[in-house]
Amino acid sequence: MRLFYPLVSFATVILLWEVAIRIFNVPNYILPNIGQVLESLQTGYIDGSYWPHLSFTLTATVTGYLSGAVVALVLGAVLAEIPIVERFVFPLVIAIQSMPKVALAPLVIVWFGFGIESKIVMVALICFFPIFVNVIVGLRSVDPNLVDMMRICGASRLDILREVKLPHAASPIFAGLQIAVVMGLIGAVVGEFIASTEGLGFLIQTGSNALDLGTVFAGLISLAVIGVCGTQLLRFLHTRIVFWDRKSFGSVAAGEG
Amino acid sequence: MPAVSLDRVSLTYVTASGTIPAVQNLSLDIERGSFVSILGPSGCGKSTLIKMVAGLLAPSAGAAKLNGETVTGPRKDVGMVFQQPTLLPWKSVLDNVKVPLRARGLDAKACDLRARQMLELVKLAGFEKNYPFELSGGMQQRVGIARALIHDPPVVVMDEPFAALDALTREQMSLELQRLWEHSQKTVIFVTHSIHEAAFLSDRVIVLSARPAKVVKDIRIDLPRPRNVETLADSAFTELCNELRSELYAVTGALDGKR
Numbered sequence: 001m002r003l004f005y006p007l008v009s010f011a012t013v014i015l016l017w018e019v020a021i022r023i024f025n026v027p028n029y030i031l032p033n034i035g036q037v038l039e040s041l042q043t044g045y046i047d048g049s050y051w052p053h054l055s056f057t058l059t060a061t062v063t064g065y066l067s068g069a070v071v072a073l074v075l076g077a078v079l080a081e082i083p084i085v086e087r088f089v090f091p092l093v094i095a096i097q098s099m100p101k102v103a104l105a106p107l108v109i110v111w112f113g114f115g116i117e118s119k120i121v122m123v124a125l126i127c128f129f130p131i132f133v134n135v136i137v138g139l140r141s142v143d144p145n146l147v148d149m150m151r152i153c154g155a156s157r158l159d160i161l162r163e164v165k166l167p168h169a170a171s172p173i174f175a176g177l178q179i180a181v182v183m184g185l186i187g188a189v190v191g192e193f194i195a196s197t198e199g200l201g202f203l204i205q206t207g208s209n210a211l212d213l214g215t216v217f218a219g220l221i222s223l224a225v226i227g228v229c230g231t232q233l234l235r236f237l238h239t240r241i242v243f244w245d246r247k248s249f250g251s252v253a254a255g256e257g
Numbered sequence: 258m259p260a261v262s263l264d265r266v267s268l269t270y271v272t273a274s275g276t277i278p279a280v281q282n283l284s285l286d287i288e289r290g291s292f293v294s295i296l297g298p299s300g301c302g303k304s305t306l307i308k309m310v311a312g313l314l315a316p317s318a319g320a321a322k323l324n325g326e327t328v329t330g331p332r333k334d335v336g337m338v339f340q341q342p343t344l345l346p347w348k349s350v351l352d353n354v355k356v357p358l359r360a361r362g363l364d365a366k367a368c369d370l371r372a373r374q375m376l377e378l379v380k381l382a383g384f385e386k387n388y389p390f391e392l393s394g395g396m397q398q399r400v401g402i403a404r405a406l407i408h409d410p411p412v413v414v415m416d417e418p419f420a421a422l423d424a425l426t427r428e429q430m431s432l433e434l435q436r437l438w439e440h441s442q443k444t445v446i447f448v449t450h451s452i453h454e455a456a457f458l459s460d461r462v463i464v465l466s467a468r469p470a471k472v473v474k475d476i477r478i479d480l481p482r483p484r485n486v487e488t489l490a491d492s493a494f495t496e497l498c499n500e501l502r503s504e505l506y507a508v509t510g511a512l513d514g515k516r
Contacts (some may be wrong), residue, residue, distance in 0.1 A: 148313050149343045151331045153357040153404075167347045244346040244390055 064123025076135025137171025
């Protein structure tokens with residue numbers, strides 16, 4: 001039943017797409033029909049020529065995402081906990097954040113080369129900010145009474161960070177991690193557009209150059225699938241790990257005796 | 258020597274818009290094993306006062322002392338119950354109760370038995386594995402009380418612990434608290450703005466003025482113990498409540514003190 005509504009939406013879009021092509025007689029170098037896209041997907045994934053591209057983009061995205069996330073977590077925690085570091089580092093962070101990270105791509109290519117390294121750096125750079133900001137906001141928004149309670153109990157600062165602030169920040173951090181999935185893909189694709197011989201971004205670009213829009217759409221659909229899977233995975237982890245934050249979760253509130 | 262004494266303490270909050278004196282030159286001695294309520298209008302600095310006793314806030318002048326020793330930070334011999342249950346939502350009831358022992362380095366197994374005993378004492382046996390969000394407000398506050406008592410501190414400070422509960426639950430919790438305290442020989446400082454709660458539970462009620470807090474009245478409550486539901490209907494109890502009420506009204510200036 002959960003699949004009913006999205007299935008209807010997708011079916012409607014595909015139907016309108018097909019109808020539009022027939023009615024307006026759109027040539028296939030402007031808009032391919034479903035058959036062509038499916039054919040590209042079939043030859044790409046069943047005959048196997050897309051797999052290296054998919055794996056290239058996936059590797060770059062996952063590696064970059066994880067490194068960006070780790071750096072964001074550590075740096076965010078340090079900044080939120082040590083005010084003097086924040087005063088020095090935060091202006092720099094704001095300055096870099098105000099820059100569209102995509103504009104850094106040519107520079108990153110110069111520094112890290114045409115290979116997968118530059119894509120990983122692009123992904124990490126773009127993933128960093130939404131996670132970083134959420135780590136700081138999450139750690140800051142902890143209920144001061146919980147901190148007082150821990151202090152009364154004799155907890156050290158590290159205890160309080162580990163036992164109270166981090167779990168409390170888990171929800172906002174997951175929100176950041178979820179946003180970063182899609183943003184990370186942007187980083188990988190932009191890197192591949194600018195200079196690459198592999199990846200889904202490269203596939204889309206070569207398809208576009210050859211006016212082979214079937215391939216372009218196949219690449220876009222592959223990216224969408226990665227994005228949806230990644231986001232869903234994080235949503236799943238979120239509800240599993242931050243189980244206490246689901247307001248309606250198995251509420252068995254017994255009457256007060 | 259009094260169990261707790263406040264020696265000419267003052268505390269001034271510094272904010273962006275200026276300084277706010279919350280407590281000014283307040284002195285108070287609390288004898289060992291007594292139940293003392295601190296009653297005062299909202300925002301008068303009651304909470305500030307007990308946070309100084311608990312070592313969460315340092316006085317700007319004067320000193321809070323426990324057994325004559327100046328309080329310089331949170332101490333093992335003070336337990337605290339907060340206005341909200343203040344439980345860790347990601348820990349089970351049992352683990353929440355264990356926090357004061359765990360934070361002081363005891364391993365989980367060693368605290369287990371003690372934590373279970375505490376839960377039994379606050380009538381929550383069987384809820385060990387539940388999470389706070391699965392409990393009612395009253396039950397959550399019982400967990401908070403169990404946690405404050407688990408390391409057996411001789412002094413317990415309570416910051417309006419029943420303020421967030423409904424009237425009936427409040428009354429029941431007062432009875433429960435009396436039962437827990439009665440043979441414990443603990444010194445309890447109980448902050449409240451409920452006249453009934455103060456009169457029902459206490460050996461002594463301290464009435465504070467509006468901010469900055471000063472002691473305006475120190476009333477002994479000599480009602481026989483254990484007190485129960487009948488006490489609430491007792492004319493001596495009603496009289497004490499009326500006396501406290503007129504003191505409070507005099508402090509807030511909200512109404513003429515005579516009723």
